[in-house]
Amino acid sequence: MVLAAAPPPQVDQVDQVDQVAASRPPARGWRNVAALAAVVLLVAGFVVWRVSASAPAPVTRADVSRAVADGVGRAQREARQAPPDAALAYRQILPSLVSVLATDRESLGAGVVVNADGAVLTALHVVEGGGRIEVRFADGTSAPATVARQRPENDIAVLHVQRLPSVVVPAVLGGGVQVGDEVFPVGNPLGLQRTLSAGVVSALDRSVRTEGGRTLAGLIQFDAAVNPGNSGGPLLDRSGQVVGIVTGLANPSRQPYFVGIGFAVPIATAGGAAGGPAK
Numbered sequence: 001m002v003l004a005a006a007p008p009p010q011v012d013q014v015d016q017v018d019q020v021a022a023s024r025p026p027a028r029g030w031r032n033v034a035a036l037a038a039v040v041l042l043v044a045g046f047v048v049w050r051v052s053a054s055a056p057a058p059v060t061r062a063d064v065s066r067a068v069a070d071g072v073g074r075a076q077r078e079a080r081q082a083p084p085d086a087a088l089a090y091r092q093i094l095p096s097l098v099s100v101l102a103t104d105r106e107s108l109g110a111g112v113v114v115n116a117d118g119a120v121l122t123a124l125h126v127v128e129g130g131g132r133i134e135v136r137f138a139d140g141t142s143a144p145a146t147v148a149r150q151r152p153e154n155d156i157a158v159l160h161v162q163r164l165p166s167v168v169v170p171a172v173l174g175g176g177v178q179v180g181d182e183v184f185p186v187g188n189p190l191g192l193q194r195t196l197s198a199g200v201v202s203a204l205d206r207s208v209r210t211e212g213g214r215t216l217a218g219l220i221q222f223d224a225a226v227n228p229g230n231s232g233g234p235l236l237d238r239s240g241q242v243v244g245i246v247t248g249l250a251n252p253s254r255q256p257y258f259v260g261i262g263f264a265v266p267i268a269t270a271g272g273a274a275g276g277p278a279k
Contacts, residue, residue, distance in 0.1 A: 085238040089184045090196045092240025095138050096171035099188055100145075100159070100232055104131025110187035110233030111135065111159065112171045112242060114271065120159040121270060122232030123247050124150050125210070127157055141165040149273050155216055155247045156270045157232075171234060173267050174241030177201050183222050185246050185262065187233025199224025199262075208263055210248065219263040220244045226262040235264040245270045 096113045100122050109126030113119070120135055127133050127147055135145045143163035150157045177183065181201045189195050203221040210216060220235065226249050235244035244264030 085182060086184055086196060086198050089236045089238060089240040090186065093171060093186055093234055093236055093242070094194065095169035097138055097186060097194060097234070099136040099193065100126055101134045101136070102127050102129070102131055103134055105129060108188055108191060108229050109231040110229070110246075112234040112245075113137075113168060114173065114242075115170050116168060118161050118164040118168045119148070120145065120161060121245055121273070122157055122159060123245060124152060124155045124157040125212070125247075126232045127159070133159065135159060135161050137165045138169075139165050139167070151270075151273045152214065153216075154265050154269055154273070155210070155214070156245060156265055156273045158273050172239075172241045173271055174237050174239070174243045176266065176268065177204075177220060177237065177243050179203060182238050183220075183224060183243065184236040185222070185224050185226050185230055185233060185264070186236065187226070187230035187246060189225070189227035189229045191229055195230075197225040202261070206263060208248070208250070216247060216263070216265070218266065218269060219247065220266055222262050222264065223260055224262060230262070242267050 093112070098111045098113060098120055100109045100111045100120070101107070102109075107126055109122055111120040111122035111126075114121045128150070133145045133147070134142055136142045141163070143161050145159040145161045148158045148160040179201050182198065183201055184196055184198050186194065186196045189197075199222050201220060202223050205217075206219045206221045207215055207217040208219060220243070222235065226246055230246050231248060233246045234242040235246055237243050244266050246262060246264045248263055250261035250263070
């Protein structure tokens with residue numbers, strides 16, 4: 001009798017197959033791994049792109065030149081559009097400017113409101129000698145006035161106005177000036193109302209002798225045009241602040257018109273008569 005060989009046991013093969021299967025993932029697992037890797041690569045690429053896009057480019061000489069040219073051009077445009085100093089000063093003082101008329105002598109001058117009570121600072125020679133004084137404000141209001149205080153040694157008078165406008169706008173009083181500073185007298189030269197002229201401070205601490213025999217000292221000398229009618233008006237700085245009260249003009253030829261030299265009492269001196277700080 002022939003004995004058939006028994007088939008070999010299948011346990012080891014199954015174990016081997018199971019081991020091989022355990023060490024190699026199925027086809028779906030490989031697809032998942034590939035998809036995950038692709039996502040990682042896409043994210044990494046996006047991050048690299050964003051970083052490179054947000055990083056500043058190196059600054060070149062052309063960039064600097066272009067930035068400088070743009071800045072200069074912008075500054076020039078702004079300078080052309082800005083109003084000149086004289087216009088700013090005029091707008092600042094206009095609500096505080098008044099005309100002063102001594103009706104009996106037909107003497108016309110100017111003045112400036114210097115406090116909230118409506119006190120008007122002007123030149124004494126415009127109103128001295130008695131008679132009726134009339135003050136006209138910027139809004140057209142006119143009212144009689146009297147001399148409240150005076151300083152003959154400085155040619156300064158303070159007027160008390162009997163009826164004030166509904167809105168009183170006092171001027172801003174400034175500080176000292178230096179030779180070469182721009183100044184702007186405002187007044188009524190030759191009867192021309194609310195006129196502004198422009199010049200510079202020519203000298204300080206000048207002394208002049210008036211027709212009445214007084215000597216006025218410590219004056220500001222300036223070269224802006226002033227004529228009869230400017231007396232008592234404000235002398236302004238670039239910001240429109242009052243730095244002096246116009247008192248007269250040099251008149252060596254005895255001609256009543258501008259000859260290129262005007263004088264003003266410093267506001268530090270004139271303001272003391274109106275209750276401000278005195279020099």
